[in-house]
Amino acid sequence: MATTGIDEAMIATLVQRFYAAAREDPLLGPVFAQVRDWDTHIARITDFWSSVVLMSGRYHGNPLAAHQPFLLGEAHFSRWLGLWAETARASCPPSAAECFILLAQRIAASLSRALATPLGTPALEPNEAPAASDHRTRSHHLSPLPHSRKP
Numbered sequence: 001m002a003t004t005g006i007d008e009a010m011i012a013t014l015v016q017r018f019y020a021a022a023r024e025d026p027l028l029g030p031v032f033a034q035v036r037d038w039d040t041h042i043a044r045i046t047d048f049w050s051s052v053v054l055m056s057g058r059y060h061g062n063p064l065a066a067h068q069p070f071l072l073g074e075a076h077f078s079r080w081l082g083l084w085a086e087t088a089r090a091s092c093p094p095s096a097a098e099c100f101i102l103l104a105q106r107i108a109a110s111l112s113r114a115l116a117t118p119l120g121t122p123a124l125e126p127n128e129a130p131a132a133s134d135h136r137t138r139s140h141h142l143s144p145l146p147h148s149r150k151p
């Protein structure tokens, strides 16, 4: 990430600005209103991005389990990504912003797919036909999420 100039301070600023905006958003705000401890949430998300971008290994949570109670749909993900891109472009140099945006898009796609897949359903990639012999599990589905990455 050396070429993007991303460091811990940039991550902290982006995360704080993003959640300040997300809490005010008409679609996302009511979901985030359910967060009980914002200091803990912000610290966890900062650790998450530090692990994803700087490979610091600081994040040890489970994003899929954390989102399961909230019944998030495509509209939530689309708004989240739009706001993230807007905040990243306003807060970071262009190459850093594009890096944050691309990573968020990949993680959101993985999260959204996993949330839409009932437990025990074989995980299918786009354009992949179901096969009677397909016994793959949910864990295959989640490989792009950072909690499954080795530190």
Ligand code: HEM
Binding pocket: 028, 031, 032, 034, 035, 036, 037, 040, 041, 044, 045, 048, 060, 061, 062, 063, 066, 067, 070, 072, 076, 077, 078, 080, 103, 104, 107, 108, 111
């Ligand atoms: C679809 C829109 C989204 C909404 C409304 C949403 C909302 C939430 C909420 C309410 C929590 C629980 C916070 C708490 O009680 O502490 C949470 C946790 C979290 N979210 Fe999201 N989220 C969304 C998308 C995303 C995306 C796209 C990412 C990653 C790029 C992400 C990363 C995380 C992480 C890392 C946590 C902490 C999980 C843990 O507890 O370890 N979220 N989110």
